[in-house]
Amino acid sequence: MKNKVYLDYAATTPVDPRVVRAMIPYFSKNFANTMSLHSFGQEAKKSLDKSRKVIADFIGAKTSEIIFTSSATESNNFALKGVAFANKNKGNHIIVSSIEHSCIMESVAWFEKQGFEISRLKVDKYGFIDFEELKKTIKKETILVSIMHANNEIGTIQPIKEIGKICKEKGVYFHTDAAQSLGKELIDVNKMNVDLLTATAHKLYGPKGVGFLFVKEGTKIEPLLHGGSHEFGLRSSTCNVAGIVGFAKACEICKELMVEEDKRLKKLRDKLITGMLDKIDDSFLNGHPTKRLSNNANIAFSFVEGESLLIQLDFSGIAVSTGSACSSKKLTSSHVLTAIGLKPNQIQGSLRFSLGRWTQEEDIDYVLEVLPGIVEKLRKISPFRK
Amino acid sequence: MNYTKKVLEHFKNPHNVGKIENPDGVGKVGNIICGDVMWIYIKVRKNNRDEEIIHEIKFETFGCVAALAISSALTDLAKGKTLEEALKINKDDVVNFLGGLPSIKIHCSLLAIDALSEAIYDYLFKKGRDIPEKLKLKHKKVLMELEIIKEKNKE
Numbered sequence: 001m002k003n004k005v006y007l008d009y010a011a012t013t014p015v016d017p018r019v020v021r022a023m024i025p026y027f028s029k030n031f032a033n034t035m036s037l038h039s040f041g042q043e044a045k046k047s048l049d050k051s052r053k054v055i056a057d058f059i060g061a062k063t064s065e066i067i068f069t070s071s072a073t074e075s076n077n078f079a080l081k082g083v084a085f086a087n088k089n090k091g092n093h094i095i096v097s098s099i100e101h102s103c104i105m106e107s108v109a110w111f112e113k114q115g116f117e118i119s120r121l122k123v124d125k126y127g128f129i130d131f132e133e134l135k136k137t138i139k140k141e142t143i144l145v146s147i148m149h150a151n152n153e154i155g156t157i158q159p160i161k162e163i164g165k166i167c168k169e170k171g172v173y174f175h176t177d178a179a180q181s182l183g184k185e186l187i188d189v190n191k192m193n194v195d196l197l198t199a200t201a202h203k204l205y206g207p208k209g210v211g212f213l214f215v216k217e218g219t220k221i222e223p224l225l226h227g228g229s230h231e232f233g234l235r236s237s238t239c240n241v242a243g244i245v246g247f248a249k250a251c252e253i254c255k256e257l258m259v260e261e262d263k264r265l266k267k268l269r270d271k272l273i274t275g276m277l278d279k280i281d282d283s284f285l286n287g288h289p290t291k292r293l294s295n296n297a298n299i300a301f302s303f304v305e306g307e308s309l310l311i312q313l314d315f316s317g318i319a320v321s322t323g324s325a326c327s328s329k330k331l332t333s334s335h336v337l338t339a340i341g342l343k344p345n346q347i348q349g350s351l352r353f354s355l356g357r358w359t360q361e362e363d364i365d366y367v368l369e370v371l372p373g374i375v376e377k378l379r380k381i382s383p384f385r386k
Numbered sequence: 387m388n389y390t391k392k393v394l395e396h397f398k399n400p401h402n403v404g405k406i407e408n409p410d411g412v413g414k415v416g417n418i419i420c421g422d423v424m425w426i427y428i429k430v431r432k433n434n435r436d437e438e439i440i441h442e443i444k445f446e447t448f449g450c451v452a453a454l455a456i457s458s459a460l461t462d463l464a465k466g467k468t469l470e471e472a473l474k475i476n477k478d479d480v481v482n483f484l485g486g487l488p489s490i491k492i493h494c495s496l497l498a499i500d501a502l503s504e505a506i507y508d509y510l511f512k513k514g515r516d517i518p519e520k521l522k523l524k525h526k527k528v529l530m531e532l533e534i535i536k537e538k539n540k541e
Contacts, residue, residue, distance in 0.1 A: 305422070307450040308397070311389075315398065325420045326450035329490065333421075343539045344421045348448075381403050381454060383414075383425040383446035 003317045005363045009203075009295055009356030010152055010180060011321060015246070016205035016357070022249040023207065026242035034239045035228060044241050051248035058251045059197065059214060060188035067213045067231045068244055072179035072200035073103040074224075075213040076146075078235070079175040079196045080107050082221040083144045084116065087173075091141025095119045097129050097158075098339040100148050101177060105335065117141070123339050126288040127156035131166060138170045145174050149197075150181035153323055153336040153352055154287030155296025157185060164193025173219060179203055179211075183254035184262065184294055195219050201243065205357060206250030210243030257357075265294040265355050268364050272353060273297045275368040280375050286337060286350060295359075298323075300342070300350040301375050303384040309351055312374040318367055323350045345384075390485040393455040400458035402465070404444045411512070413504025415528050416535040417497050422449030423535070424457055426501040430469070430509055437468045445501070452491035453498075459483050460498040469506055473521075475499060504528055 006014075026047065032040035034048050049063070056063045069075045084094065096108055098120040108118045119137045121129045129147060138145070145167050150157045160176050167174035175196035178187060183204030189197055196219065200211035215221055215234065227236030254261075277283055282302035301309065306322030313320055321327075323334030324347065333347040342350075353367070379385040389397070406427035413426040424447045431441035443465050445457040460480055464472045477495040481487050487495065507521045 303448065305449050305453075308454060311394075311397065311451045324450070326422065326453070331420045331490065344535075345448075345539045348421055381400065381446060382448045383423055384448055 003366050005318045005359075005366055007353045007355060007359065007363070007367070008319045008321050009359075010155075010293075010352065010354035012202050012208065013205045013356055014358070015202075015207055016250060016253055018253060019206055019246045019249045023242045023246040026245050030241070034241060035230065044239075047245055048239055048241055051244045054248040055212065055251055058187075058255055059182070059199075060190050061214050062217060064232060065189075065214050065217055067215055067234045068239065068247075069211045069213055069235060070209055070237075070240070071211045072101075072177065072198050072203075073211075075198035075200070075211045076101065076103045076175075076177055077107055078213050078224050079198060079215075079221075080104065080111070080144065080146060081224060082234075083173055083175070083196070083219070084111065085222040086220040087143040091139075091143050093117045093119070093139060093141040093143065095121060095134070095137050095142060095145045097121045097123060097147045099123055099127055099151055099153075099156075099336045100146065101152055101179070102335075104146060104148070104177065121147075125340050126291070127151055127154050127336070127340050128158065128288075128291075129163070131162065134163065134166055135170070138167070138172055142170075142172050145172055146177070147174075148177040148180075149187075150178070150185065150293050150296075151287070151336060152180050153334060154298045154340065155180075155292035156287050157181065157291050157293065160192045160194065167195075168193050180293060183251065183258070186258070189214055189216065196221075201247035201250055204250050204254050207243050207246045210240050210247050212247070261357065262294045265359070268355055268359060268361060269295060269297050271361070272355075272364045272367065273299065275364070276371065279368060279372045283375075286340065286342070293354075295355040297353040297355075298350060299353070300337075300346050302346070302349055303382045304375060304378040305348045306350055308378050309349070309374060312378065313351075313367075313371070316370045316374070318370065321352045321354075323352070324348045388488060389451060389455075390487075392483075392485040393452065393487065396455035396458040396484065397451045400454055402444045402458065402461035403446070405446065406442060406444050409505075411505040411507070411509030413501040413506070413508060414532065415497055415501045415504055416532050417449075417493065418531045418534045418538075419493070420450070421535065421538075422453045422494060422497060423447065424449070424453065424497055424501040426457075426461070426498075426505045428464075428502075428505045428509060433468070437470075439466060439468050440464050440472055441466075443505075449494065450491070452487055452494045455484060456480055456487075456495050456498045457501075460495075460502060464502055469509075473503055473506060473518075475502065500524060500528055 182199040197214040202208040286298040306324030307327040409427040429442035
């Protein structure tokens with residue numbers, strides 16, 4: 001039998017069967033519009049409120065601070081554009097890190113075209129921003145700082161609490177994109193000093209098409225979608241109750257499994273990393289050895305190109321992803337790997353392995369058995385091999 | 387990325403891989419955008435009509451699935467051809483031979499064609515022959531591109 005090993009959980013996760021079961025009644029049975037006044041609507045509203053409570057509790061927020069959206073991309077756009085619109089009297093300066101997800105990078109590039117001033121903070125070789133640079137960059141026109149919690153490519157976990165503290169002291173709103181970290185890292189919005197936080201269900205075994213933006217009480221923000229005043233008037237659109245119920249269930253399961261899964265995944269991740277570095281010459285780890293997501297291993301293999309590695313692994317039933325320029329629609333190397341100081345030829349051979357709930361030790365053993373041969377095969381073809 | 391069956395076949399089992407010892411010509415090219423690099427080695431012989439043909443051809447490539455499949459395809463196409471015929475191979479020949487390529491990967495086929503013409507340039511240069519103007523211009527362009535890639539990868 002051909003092995004099938006999915007190691008791309010950072011791209012998306014399968015929906016946990018328990019989540020699917022929780023969602024099913026909300027398609028045909030409890031289907032009503034939460035804004036309807038009849039009992040059908042009230043029933044749906046009750047489920048929405050209950051789910052909102054579960055999610056709010058999960059991150060230490062109030063229910064009125066959770067605004068459901070369709071995705072992390074929407075939440076990030078909402079945070080940036082909503083805060084910018086509402087605070088344009090204060091200024092037009094936004095600070096981000098240079099390793100944010102493309103939905104932040106593309107949004108700020110758009111802001112520049114609208115006349116905003118954008119600062120993109122440098123990161124060190126592990127992907128950490130510099131506190132002093134942040135302090136120096138904040139000025140009186142600054143309306144928002146947006147720094148992601150955990151990086152989607154290299155898994156680096158930023159010290160959000162400290163960054164939030166700096167923003168708080170300077171009186172600037174602070175947003176963090178926690179799409180990759182919710183469900184893996186403990187999140188408490190108050191302890192972390194965040195005003196806005198993005199998350200999405202499909203990265204933690206929930207369905208696609210549902211995310212939320214935490215908006216701390218008192219934060220000045222304008223909606224992107226105007227209409228029937230759903231979500232406290234901040235995000236009009238008929239509520240995706242099934243999706244939201246699924247999101248809440250997914251959070252409940254994560255809460256229960258988190259400590260155990262963290263330990264289990266770190267063990268597997270480290271086995272994978274040390275195994276690859278031991279077995280394959282001229283390979284190196286991208287990101288920090290310990291301050292990284294429990295499920296992320298990003299390794300670069302010299303003299304070979306990532307898309308070729310990826311497809312060869314796919315022939316063996318292993319699914320991963322790469323930051324190589326050849327695999328991107330724009331033929332540009334990963335901006336994250338560029339920002340941590342890698343040269344184009346080092347980026348070309350980088351692969352991201354992201355583990356998850358159904359990753360077993362046999363899967364890691366299988367990768368370690370197959371990968372050295374694949375790298376060797378491609379190196380034999382490469383003019384750069386030693 | 388949707389690759390044709392033929393592309394994946396060539397990628398999985400590429401033909402004409404490796405170095406040629408004491409080659410008659412070598413072409414080394416690189417793509418400044420994606421960073422792919424191709425080296426093509428040729429051995430030239432005369433056929434029974436006294437024309438110079440590509441008797442042996444091998445390649446070494448650093449690049450994506452398309453770049454590897456194209457290297458394999460182009461070397462298949464060029465093998466046995468006269469130098470003149472080989473220089474006439476264009477990107478459509480390569481793309482058609484492979485049953486199509488994703489549009490974003492078409493540029494890889496141009497790289498392979500450059501590598502082949504560079505190998506022929508190298509052969510003609512070493513032999514002290516007259517070099518067609520078109521080949522000379524291409525040679526200049528290739529050297530410039532290699533310099534840019536080197537600069538980008540400098541520590």
